[in-house]
Amino acid sequence: MSRLLLKGGRVIDPAQGLDQTLDVMISEGTIEEMGPRVQPRGAQVLDMKGLVVCPGFIDIHTHLREPGREDKETIATGTRAAAAGGFTAVCAMPNTDPVNDTAGITRAIVEKARAEGATRVYPIGAITRGQKGEELAEYGDLKEAGCVAFSDDGRPVASARVMRRALEYARAFDLVLIDHCEEPTLAEKACMNEGPVSTHLGLRGQPAAGEAIVVERDVLLAELTGGRVHIAHLSAAASVDAVRRGKARGVKVTAEATPHHLFLTDEAVRETGYDTNTKMNPPLRSEADRQAVLLGLRDGTIDCIATDHAPHTVDDKKVEYDQAANGIVGLETAVALCLDRLVGEGLVELPYLVALLSTNPARVLGLPGGTLAPGSPADLTVLDLAKKRQVDASRFESRSRNTPFGGWILKGWPAMTIVGGRVAWKDAR
């Protein structure tokens, strides 16, 4: 395997507390050494002057849609989108068709990803068979086949009894449950957040309390069982509060937030005139909720930023607002949005953002990577903080185009993605 020397970049590795100009030598798919002046010794040299070199970004919440909805996304197109967005690994949610609830399906995903994936793919298995919320899946078999966590994402686990048993069972395998928190009886037929905007627009809303009730429940159940729960796409102020209090008590709870909940509110539904690319679940919330999520991100209550990349066809979105599919694509905009709106606005320091996108996701799910320490996998994300560009959905690698961020001008973009010591993507524009 070839050797690569990344020369003269600003190397940020939160795991080692590093932020300085260094050379990084990659050999045999691992980080070999790092230093102020590393001799090439026959390696291919890549000039990193003016660029930032980070441990590879890991998206722990991606919908790749394969198997079953290859018209929306495939493992090949989804991982190309990930690489182009600065991610070196994605965790694939199990709400495919069929649902990833057996070892055979997990193995098929792992094999396909190995053959066609531009990035690493870590499958997530279902909490319950068919994601029906009743019988638990076989966690031991799923783990052995390659699953790194369990989730019924797309749906909540409605029964507290089932959730309790799932936490106990997952604990035996030392794996995390990723929790889509939604009280179904409060969310019925809703298509946006409940509040003044939904009232004004005449659309049925779901209250933020419907999310927070389940976050509270599952923090308590994690405490009861000693199991580990990770709250997906946290969107409500009361949910942030529940996680914060749980962590203070020593409960094994972690959480993620998405760029859309950090940078948009339910006002976007009104402002865009019912653009269905503002429709997702959980919905865009109020400004007070958004501020609370931002605060939770800054004070360490929220551990990671995840995309909830949810590709849909034009037909699934070009319908009445209440009929439209939930979700937006996120892999190719998340990093640029965070660089522009969090780091650019001075809300978060760059090393802290790198931790939110790399070190912390690796820690939360116990994945390889998340550091550039010698011996680690050679997964790296290179950033160009000076690059200014408009979001252009027509140029996405993803098979789908459903983004509310089209036309946004953002400063700071991924420049290169290296996976296992090979350049998986390089900005050619």
Ligand SMILES: [Zn+2]
């Ligand atoms: Zn979800």
Ligand SMILES: [Zn+2]
């Ligand atoms: Zn999701």
